[in-house]
Amino acid sequence: MKKRLFSIVSSILLASSLAACQSTTEPVKTAATTDITPAKVTSGEVKKETTAPAEQTNSTATGTMQVYYLDVGQGDSIYIKTPNGDDILIDGGNNDRGDDVVAYLKKYHVDDLEVMIATHPDADHIGGLDTVLQNMDVKAVYMPKVTHTTKTFEDFVLAVKNEGLKLKEAKAGVSLALAGVDAEFVGPVTSYGEDLNSSSTVLKITNGRNTFLFTGDATVKAEQDMIASGENLQADVLKLGHHGANTSTSEAFLTKVQPKYAIVSAGKDNQYGHPTVETLQKMQAHHIQVFRTDEQGTIIATSDGSTIMFNTDPAKIEQNTVKNNATATPANPAVTQAPQTTSSQATATSLSAKVDNPTPGQYETIHLDVAGISGAPFTAVFHYKSKDTTYTGTIGTTLPVRISRAAAGFEVLIDITVQSDGKQYQTQTSFIPK
Secondary structure, rough: HHHHHHHHHHHHHHHHHHHHOOOOOOOOOOOOOOOOOOOOOOOOOOOOOOOOOHHHOOOOOOOOOOOOOOOOOOOOEEEEEEEOOOEEEOOOHHHHHHHHHHHHOOOOOEEEEEEEOOOOOHHHHHHHHHHHHHHOOOOOEEEEOOOOOOOOHHHHHHHHHHHOOOEEOOOOOOOEEEOOOEEEEEEEEOOOOOOOOOOEEEEEEEEOOEEEEEEEOOOOOHHHHHHHOOOOOOOEEOOOOOOOOOOOOOOOHHHHHHOOOEOOOOOOOOOOOOOHHHHHHHHHHOOOOOEHHHOOOEEEEEEEEOOEEEOOOOOOOOOOOOOOOOOOOOOOOOOOOOOOOHHHHHHHHOEEEEEEEEEEOOEEEEEEEEEEOOEEEEEEEEEOOEEEEEEEEOOOEEEEEEOOOOOOOOOOOEEEEEEOEEEEEEEEEEEOOO
């Protein structure tokens, strides 16, 4: 099995290196609209990677870019929609999360992926990618030049081959030729042999003045090499390496990146203790605001090129619209919040809502909690199968709602609207009666 897999990977990587020696001319894409929902622009085959990103990308773009840090439990999966309407997927969670990732993408009206990135062969990063490949039209797949002997890795490699794709090597200096943004790999800088985490692909994306860094499971060793390379690592938003473990995110790396926000992708009550107390203390010491998928679910960061807004309860967002964005958070604010910002600590920039029982029985009482603008009144519309029912409450005060005879198995969406300081904010949650 190992020999067979090695042969497959070798042939794909060889084909990739040969393909890298050729190039085709691609028509310039037309810029999409720049409102909250960028129009989808159909593109042809993604251009080959290049080590001269300045020649083929545009760092002065001011369009809207959305970054979805998907809640896939103990794993990583990130979906990005560029201002030009291109779609990027970084990792796909564990094997049992592939269908969830596909469902997320379809919910956000994604019909194809211009770029798929496998940061490294660990199952909690690539496990669901074979399912995505089988269900989505993928134009190009990038991963570092590293192999593994697991069935999960074999499934991924075979899925790439079955789709007629060639693996493109992801390493420092390689850029994605996508219009409207600068997207360049800043790691891995060198080869790390069988050290899969250190081999993680690290991608930096720049949209106007906003910058994002996606680190996979990159270790302190890999961080040191990135720093030594002299690459500009500064980023407003940092996806913490290895789910917030203390094997990543060194003091030196934080000093170099200088993030304003950090994202932790981890499973609720996971057995590894991610994120670690040590890492969270570093966030506090550096005055970095933290968002966590284990506490807040899927998180959306929306960049217009100058400001970044966060949505921490996007699970039921329809038509790819960030409905509950509140006031814009400046790209370079004086952040004073403590780390581990959750919905209960939220401000106007992270309005959120949740129910205490997502699967209540008939005639049970559920409790709705809304957080984000403390003390503000809200209206909650429960969309039952047969009718809509409206309730009112105050943010910070639990609202009890008795479920009478509701359609079992029907997802009841709850739309929450808040009026504050002459502005309207919205968020959404749901439950499914038994």
